[in-house]
Amino acid sequence: MKKTVVLFIIAALVLITTGLWIFSGHSEIKPAELISLGVIALVVVFALFVGYKRLTSVKKGEPAEDEMSKKVMHKTSSMSYYISLYWWLALMYFSDKLKFETHTIIGAGILGMAVIFAVCWFVYNFIGDRNE
Protein backbone atom coordinates (compact mmCIF):
# COMPACT_ATOMS: atom_id res chain seq x y z
CA MET A 1 0.00 0.00 0.00
CA LYS A 2 2.91 2.34 0.79
CA LYS A 3 4.29 1.88 -2.73
CA THR A 4 0.89 2.78 -4.22
CA VAL A 5 0.78 6.00 -2.21
CA VAL A 6 4.35 6.82 -3.34
CA LEU A 7 3.31 6.24 -6.97
CA PHE A 8 0.38 8.67 -6.65
CA ILE A 9 2.58 11.25 -4.85
CA ILE A 10 5.18 11.07 -7.66
CA ALA A 11 2.47 11.49 -10.31
CA ALA A 12 1.03 14.49 -8.42
CA LEU A 13 4.49 16.08 -7.99
CA VAL A 14 5.27 15.68 -11.70
CA LEU A 15 1.90 17.24 -12.58
CA ILE A 16 2.36 20.15 -10.15
CA THR A 17 5.93 20.84 -11.36
CA THR A 18 4.81 20.73 -15.00
CA GLY A 19 1.91 23.05 -14.21
CA LEU A 20 4.25 25.51 -12.49
CA TRP A 21 6.64 25.38 -15.44
CA ILE A 22 3.83 26.05 -17.93
CA PHE A 23 2.13 28.87 -16.02
CA SER A 24 5.25 30.70 -14.78
CA GLY A 25 6.19 33.19 -17.46
CA HIS A 26 5.76 30.92 -20.42
CA SER A 27 4.04 32.92 -23.17
CA GLU A 28 3.95 30.16 -25.75
CA ILE A 29 4.94 26.51 -25.86
CA LYS A 30 7.51 25.55 -28.50
CA PRO A 31 7.10 22.33 -30.57
CA ALA A 32 10.08 20.72 -28.78
CA GLU A 33 8.42 21.48 -25.43
CA LEU A 34 5.22 19.88 -26.67
CA ILE A 35 7.11 16.59 -27.08
CA SER A 36 8.42 16.92 -23.51
CA LEU A 37 4.89 17.57 -22.27
CA GLY A 38 3.65 14.51 -24.14
CA VAL A 39 6.30 12.32 -22.56
CA ILE A 40 5.56 13.77 -19.11
CA ALA A 41 1.87 12.98 -19.66
CA LEU A 42 2.87 9.42 -20.63
CA VAL A 43 4.92 9.03 -17.46
CA VAL A 44 2.07 10.32 -15.29
CA VAL A 45 -0.50 8.09 -17.01
CA PHE A 46 1.84 5.09 -16.53
CA ALA A 47 2.29 5.85 -12.81
CA LEU A 48 -1.48 6.30 -12.35
CA PHE A 49 -2.17 3.08 -14.28
CA VAL A 50 0.23 1.02 -12.15
CA GLY A 51 -1.16 2.62 -8.97
CA TYR A 52 -4.74 1.90 -10.06
CA LYS A 53 -3.85 -1.74 -10.84
CA ARG A 54 -2.35 -2.17 -7.38
CA LEU A 55 -5.36 -0.55 -5.69
CA THR A 56 -7.89 -2.74 -7.54
CA SER A 57 -5.89 -5.86 -6.63
CA VAL A 58 -5.97 -4.91 -2.95
CA LYS A 59 -9.70 -4.15 -3.14
CA LYS A 60 -10.33 -7.63 -4.58
CA GLY A 61 -8.47 -9.17 -1.64
CA GLU A 62 -5.41 -10.06 -3.75
CA PRO A 63 -1.85 -8.95 -2.94
CA ALA A 64 -0.74 -5.64 -4.49
CA GLU A 65 2.27 -7.44 -5.93
CA ASP A 66 3.13 -11.11 -6.19
CA GLU A 67 6.02 -13.21 -7.46
CA MET A 68 5.14 -12.65 -11.13
CA SER A 69 4.76 -8.87 -10.87
CA LYS A 70 8.06 -8.70 -8.95
CA LYS A 71 9.79 -10.81 -11.61
CA VAL A 72 8.34 -8.64 -14.38
CA MET A 73 9.57 -5.53 -12.56
CA HIS A 74 13.08 -7.00 -12.17
CA LYS A 75 13.25 -7.94 -15.84
CA THR A 76 11.88 -4.54 -16.84
CA SER A 77 14.48 -2.77 -14.70
CA SER A 78 17.43 -4.71 -16.10
CA MET A 79 16.31 -4.49 -19.72
CA SER A 80 15.42 -0.77 -19.54
CA TYR A 81 18.81 -0.05 -17.93
CA TYR A 82 20.55 -1.91 -20.76
CA ILE A 83 18.60 -0.06 -23.48
CA SER A 84 19.07 3.28 -21.67
CA LEU A 85 22.84 2.94 -22.03
CA TYR A 86 22.38 2.95 -25.80
CA TRP A 87 19.90 5.84 -25.52
CA TRP A 88 22.50 7.97 -23.71
CA LEU A 89 25.14 6.94 -26.23
CA ALA A 90 22.86 8.06 -29.10
CA LEU A 91 22.15 11.34 -27.28
CA MET A 92 25.85 12.00 -26.85
CA TYR A 93 26.42 11.36 -30.54
CA PHE A 94 23.56 13.63 -31.67
CA SER A 95 24.38 16.36 -29.14
CA ASP A 96 27.71 16.84 -30.91
CA LYS A 97 26.07 16.94 -34.33
CA LEU A 98 23.05 19.12 -33.49
CA LYS A 99 24.54 21.36 -30.78
CA PHE A 100 21.86 20.82 -28.13
CA GLU A 101 22.03 22.68 -24.82
CA THR A 102 23.14 20.64 -21.80
CA HIS A 103 19.78 20.88 -19.98
CA THR A 104 17.96 19.73 -23.13
CA ILE A 105 20.19 16.66 -23.38
CA ILE A 106 19.74 15.76 -19.71
CA GLY A 107 15.98 16.27 -19.99
CA ALA A 108 15.79 14.12 -23.12
CA GLY A 109 17.90 11.45 -21.40
CA ILE A 110 15.69 11.25 -18.33
CA LEU A 111 12.45 11.35 -20.29
CA GLY A 112 13.79 8.73 -22.70
CA MET A 113 14.66 6.45 -19.80
CA ALA A 114 11.12 6.82 -18.45
CA VAL A 115 9.61 5.94 -21.82
CA ILE A 116 11.97 2.96 -22.26
CA PHE A 117 10.97 1.69 -18.79
CA ALA A 118 7.24 2.03 -19.56
CA VAL A 119 7.60 0.26 -22.92
CA CYS A 120 9.64 -2.60 -21.38
CA TRP A 121 7.06 -2.98 -18.62
CA PHE A 122 4.21 -3.29 -21.12
CA VAL A 123 6.20 -5.74 -23.26
CA TYR A 124 7.03 -8.01 -20.31
CA ASN A 125 3.46 -7.79 -19.05
CA PHE A 126 2.33 -8.99 -22.47
CA ILE A 127 4.87 -11.75 -23.15
CA GLY A 128 5.20 -12.92 -19.53
CA ASP A 129 8.25 -14.69 -18.12
CA ARG A 130 8.74 -18.34 -19.02
CA ASN A 131 12.43 -18.24 -18.07
CA GLU A 132 13.31 -21.14 -20.39
Added chain:
Amino acid sequence: MNNRIKELRARYNLTQEELAKKVNVRRETIVFLEKNKYNPSLKLAYDISRVFEVKIEDVFYFD
Protein backbone atom coordinates in the same frame (compact mmCIF):
# COMPACT_ATOMS: atom_id res chain seq x y z
CA MET B 1 6.78 -26.46 -19.10
CA ASN B 2 3.03 -27.00 -19.44
CA ASN B 3 0.32 -27.34 -16.84
CA ARG B 4 -3.20 -28.62 -16.26
CA ILE B 5 -4.38 -25.75 -14.08
CA LYS B 6 -7.34 -24.84 -16.29
CA GLU B 7 -8.55 -28.44 -16.39
CA LEU B 8 -8.16 -28.95 -12.63
CA ARG B 9 -9.75 -25.59 -11.91
CA ALA B 10 -12.81 -26.62 -13.94
CA ARG B 11 -12.94 -29.94 -12.09
CA TYR B 12 -12.89 -28.19 -8.72
CA ASN B 13 -15.32 -25.53 -9.99
CA LEU B 14 -12.95 -22.70 -9.08
CA THR B 15 -12.71 -19.33 -10.81
CA GLN B 16 -9.32 -17.80 -11.59
CA GLU B 17 -9.97 -15.21 -8.89
CA GLU B 18 -10.78 -17.86 -6.26
CA LEU B 19 -7.66 -19.86 -7.08
CA ALA B 20 -5.57 -16.68 -7.01
CA LYS B 21 -6.85 -15.88 -3.51
CA LYS B 22 -6.19 -19.43 -2.29
CA VAL B 23 -2.54 -19.30 -3.37
CA ASN B 24 -2.11 -15.60 -2.53
CA VAL B 25 -1.26 -14.26 -6.00
CA ARG B 26 -2.98 -11.85 -8.38
CA ARG B 27 -5.51 -13.11 -10.92
CA GLU B 28 -3.17 -12.07 -13.77
CA THR B 29 -0.62 -14.61 -12.53
CA ILE B 30 -3.18 -17.42 -12.87
CA VAL B 31 -4.10 -16.12 -16.35
CA PHE B 32 -0.42 -16.15 -17.38
CA LEU B 33 0.09 -19.61 -15.88
CA GLU B 34 -2.87 -21.03 -17.81
CA LYS B 35 -1.57 -19.49 -21.03
CA ASN B 36 1.87 -21.00 -20.35
CA LYS B 37 3.39 -17.53 -20.34
CA TYR B 38 4.84 -17.85 -16.87
CA ASN B 39 6.72 -20.58 -15.02
CA PRO B 40 5.91 -20.45 -11.30
CA SER B 41 8.32 -20.68 -8.39
CA LEU B 42 8.53 -24.02 -6.59
CA LYS B 43 6.48 -22.58 -3.71
CA LEU B 44 3.65 -21.41 -5.97
CA ALA B 45 3.67 -24.73 -7.85
CA TYR B 46 3.47 -26.55 -4.50
CA ASP B 47 0.63 -24.29 -3.25
CA ILE B 48 -1.37 -24.83 -6.45
CA SER B 49 -0.94 -28.61 -6.31
CA ARG B 50 -2.07 -28.57 -2.65
CA VAL B 51 -5.25 -26.71 -3.60
CA PHE B 52 -6.03 -29.45 -6.14
CA GLU B 53 -4.89 -32.19 -3.74
CA VAL B 54 -2.51 -33.73 -6.29
CA LYS B 55 1.26 -34.01 -6.71
CA ILE B 56 3.19 -31.15 -8.37
CA GLU B 57 4.03 -33.39 -11.34
CA ASP B 58 0.31 -34.02 -11.88
CA VAL B 59 -0.21 -30.27 -12.41
CA PHE B 60 3.04 -29.24 -14.09
CA TYR B 61 4.79 -31.35 -16.70
CA PHE B 62 7.35 -31.14 -19.46
CA ASP B 63 6.50 -32.07 -23.04
